[in-house]
Amino acid sequence: xxxxxxxxxxxxxxxxxxxxxxxxxxxxxxxxxxxxxxxxxxxxxxxxxxxxxxxxxxxxxxxxxxxxxxxxxxxxxxxxxxxxxxxxxxxxxxxxxxxxxxxxxxxxxxxxxxxxxxxxxxxxxxxxxxxxxxxxxxxx
Amino acid sequence: xxxxxxxxxxxxxxxxxxxxxxxxxxxxxxxxxxxxxxxxxxxxxxxxxxxxxxxxxxxxxxxxxxxxxxxxxxxxxxxxxxxxxxxxxxxxxxxxxxxxxxxxxxxxxxxxxxxxxxxxxxxxxxxxxxxxxxxxxxxx
Numbered sequence: 001x002x003x004x005x006x007x008x009x010x011x012x013x014x015x016x017x018x019x020x021x022x023x024x025x026x027x028x029x030x031x032x033x034x035x036x037x038x039x040x041x042x043x044x045x046x047x048x049x050x051x052x053x054x055x056x057x058x059x060x061x062x063x064x065x066x067x068x069x070x071x072x073x074x075x076x077x078x079x080x081x082x083x084x085x086x087x088x089x090x091x092x093x094x095x096x097x098x099x100x101x102x103x104x105x106x107x108x109x110x111x112x113x114x115x116x117x118x119x120x121x122x123x124x125x126x127x128x129x130x131x132x133x134x135x136x137x138x139x140x
Numbered sequence: 141x142x143x144x145x146x147x148x149x150x151x152x153x154x155x156x157x158x159x160x161x162x163x164x165x166x167x168x169x170x171x172x173x174x175x176x177x178x179x180x181x182x183x184x185x186x187x188x189x190x191x192x193x194x195x196x197x198x199x200x201x202x203x204x205x206x207x208x209x210x211x212x213x214x215x216x217x218x219x220x221x222x223x224x225x226x227x228x229x230x231x232x233x234x235x236x237x238x239x240x241x242x243x244x245x246x247x248x249x250x251x252x253x254x255x256x257x258x259x260x261x262x263x264x265x266x267x268x269x270x271x272x273x274x275x276x277x278x279x280x
Contacts, residue, residue: 077257080262134213
């Protein structure tokens with residue numbers, strides 16, 4: 001039997017608000033959202049693990065940043081059982097955001113799109129971490 | 141032991157080329173890429189399953205369309221084992237595309253971003269299907 005899907009809209013909505021709030025006010029505080037196997041692709045450049053990802057995010061060349069989310073879409077990821085009779089792997093949540101970035105005192109917002117794949121913590125299924133993260137600026 | 145990651149760059153690159161080629165030349169031919177549990181979110185509107193997804197894609201209000209891919213990023217999705225000693229669920233591939241759409245005879249390209257989550261077919265692990273698909277136009 002397939003498990004019920006998680007409340008992916010609620011999880012995704014809460015995550016987007018939490019993530020960009022931390023990003024815009026205290027980037028080092030993003031660390032607990034990542035794990036050793038987390039993957040980030042930032043403008044095509046790949047990073048793996050909390051240290052590499054946090055180093056990249058905290059050394060981006062701006063002092064002030066504000067994300068404005070324009071659209072956010074969420075889907076559950078419902079894996080099939082690995083073998084008949086086995087429980088299906090836990091469902092995860094796919095998050096797709098588009099919006100604008102205000103950087104330092106520039107009056108011109110930059111458009112961006114970002115994808116997150118959120119996995120539940122096996123020890124605490126109500127808690128999600130970022131397994132996959134892909135970020136792109138959308139140049140005009 | 142964790143399985144080796146799939147050739148996610150090769151799989152993703154081949155998929156992107158195949159998908160948009162079919163989309164631009166013969167939208168009904170996209171059907172075999174979807175399954176009954178496939179999810180599409182198109183400009184915020186949700187669809188599930190081959191029939192609903194294909195109906196949406198083949199009734200979009202244009203006669204001619206051409207996708208031009210600007211960036212494409214790929215990541216493996218490497219699930220954890222469901223239980224100790226059990227094999228890990230099969231790895232899948234996350235695809236993140238941005239580009240431009242030329243529609244009918246309009247001279248103005250539309251910017252878009254799209255996410256695909258590709259799962260291997262259990263009966264044929266070299267063959268991938270679209271488990272998740274999210275599409276957004278990026279208005280200026």
